[in-house]
Amino acid sequence: MYQEYIDFIVPLAKQVAKLQLSYFRTDRLGIETKSNISDVVTRADKESEELIAKAIFEKYPDHKILGEEGGFRGNEDSQCLWVVDPLDGTTNFSQGIAIFSISIALQYNGETIAGVVYAPYLDELFVATKGGGAYMAYHGGELKKIHVAGKKHLDSSVIATGFPYDKVTNPDNNTKETSRIVPLVRDLRRLGSAAHDLCCVASGILDGYWEMSLKIWDVCAGILIVEEAGGEVLHYRDDRSLSVIAGNETIVRQIEKIISPDWNPNSKI
Ligand code: IPD
Ligand code: CA
Ligand code: CA
Numbered sequence: 001m002y003q004e005y006i007d008f009i010v011p012l013a014k015q016v017a018k019l020q021l022s023y024f025r026t027d028r029l030g031i032e033t034k035s036n037i038s039d040v041v042t043r044a045d046k047e048s049e050e051l052i053a054k055a056i057f058e059k060y061p062d063h064k065i066l067g068e069e070g071g072f073r074g075n076e077d078s079q080c081l082w083v084v085d086p087l088d089g090t091t092n093f094s095q096g097i098a099i100f101s102i103s104i105a106l107q108y109n110g111e112t113i114a115g116v117v118y119a120p121y122l123d124e125l126f127v128a129t130k131g132g133g134a135y136m137a138y139h140g141g142e143l144k145k146i147h148v149a150g151k152k153h154l155d156s157s158v159i160a161t162g163f164p165y166d167k168v169t170n171p172d173n174n175t176k177e178t179s180r181i182v183p184l185v186r187d188l189r190r191l192g193s194a195a196h197d198l199c200c201v202a203s204g205i206l207d208g209y210w211e212m213s214l215k216i217w218d219v220c221a222g223i224l225i226v227e228e229a230g231g232e233v234l235h236y237r238d239d240r241s242l243s244v245i246a247g248n249e250t251i252v253r254q255i256e257k258i259i260s261p262d263w264n265p266n267s268k269i
Contacts, residue, residue: 001129001131002106002113002114002132003129003132005106005113005114005129006116006127008059009104009106009114010116010125012051012052012055012104013104013118014118015051015055016052016118016120017118017120018120019051020044020048020087020093020100021121023044024044024096024120029042029043029044029093029094030043031094035166036166036169038165038167038168039165040090040091040094041069041090042087042093044087045068045069045086045087045090046069048086048102049067049084049086050070052067052082052084052086052102052104053065053067053070053073053084056074056082057074060082062074062075062078062080063075063078063081064076064080064082065082066081066082066083066084066217067082067083067084067085067086067217068084068085068086068215069086079108080106080108081107082104082105082106083104083105083106083107083112083216083220084103084104084105084217085101085103085104085195085215085217085218086102087101088100088101088102088103088194088196088217088218089101089192089193089196092193097192098121098122099119099122099191099192099193100120100121100192100196101118101119101195101199102118103115103116103217103218103220103221104221105220105221105224107220111130112220112221112223113129114127114129114224115128115221115222115223115224115225117195117198117199117221119196122138123138123139123140124136124138124196125137125143126199126202126203126221126222126225127143127225128202128224128225128227128229129224129228130224131228133228133229134202134203134224134226134228134229136199136202146204146229147204147229148201148202148204148226148229148231148247148248149201149204149206149207149247149248150204150248151207151248151250152250152251154181154184154185154207154208154251154254154255154258154269155184155185156186157185157186157208157251158185158186158187158188158189158206158207159181159188159189159207159208159209159210159251159255160188160191160197160206160209161177161178161181161189161190161209161210161211162190162192162194162211162214163175164240165213166213172240174211174212177210177258180258180259180263181255181258181259184258184269189206194211194218194219194222195219196222197209197211197222197246198219198222198226198233198246199222201226201231201247202222202225202226202228202229202231203229207247207251208245208251208252209244209245209247210236210243210244210245210246210255211244212237212240212243213240213241213242213243214241214242214243214244215241215242218242219233219242223244223246226246230248231246231247231248231252232246232247232248232249232252233245234246236259254269257269
């Protein structure tokens with residue numbers, strides 16, 4: 001079920017990847033800032049979204065799209081909403097750091113039914129359909145079923161996080177949570193693409209991940225991919241747009257305890 005959407009999105013994502021790689025590590029990035037100096041956008045972000053929107057409307061003229069760069073467009077009465085982050089990890093991309101991804105998801109009546117995340121430079125592809133499982137392919141290989149890691153203890157876990165763009169002006173910026181968790185895990189990563197972070201959790205590359213103040217386009221495909229890989233995605237606070245913890249059930253509970261404002265460092269995890 002829903003395979004037709006995956007068959008449509010995967011070649012599209014690979015076409016967009018070619019465009020992004022043609023700009024990557026060149027002097028033609030066209031970097032501009034958005035909400036503040038930390039929040040950047042490049043020519044590749046904008047052109048990628050246009051390419052994706054054009055392809056979606058050519059194939060599905062009655063659908064609507066929510067994209068990071070272009071907002072809502074299309075038939076507002078449609079029950080089919082494409083949620084698109086054309087380039088997730090723009091800070092990495094703009095610096096020449098290889099971790100960035102394209103995230104495309106389809107929601108029907110508010111439920112995510114198909115999701116694809118593709119990391120162009122790493123050539124890592126993650127796909128999932130509702131009820132159909134999650135799969136990964138890399139370096140042009142075959143899609144293989146993926147599953148979240150099975151670790152039960154944080155001290156042997158490698159987890160990732162991220163920081164919100166308003167971190168300079170808002171002290172509620174995940175630094176307190178990070179300093180609490182660092183001594184309790186094998187190691188912590190800030191990899192720089194939320195969509196790809198979630199897919200690393202789905203495939204067991206990371207044992208867990210949490211981040212606050214995300215947008216729907218960062219996580220729409222990735223959440224489906226984690227859930228279809230047998231993982232849990234917990235929305236741990238609702239006052240800073242989307243804030244999620246992902247992993248297997250046990251790891252999610254442990255991260256939740258430690259980042260909670262009333263965590264007592266003397267208590268057991
Ligand atoms: C960002 C990345 C980053 C996360 C930020 C997102 P963008 O998306 O996913 O890892 O920490 O919160 O906004 O701006 O590169 O599309
Ligand atoms: Ca993003
Ligand atoms: Ca983006």
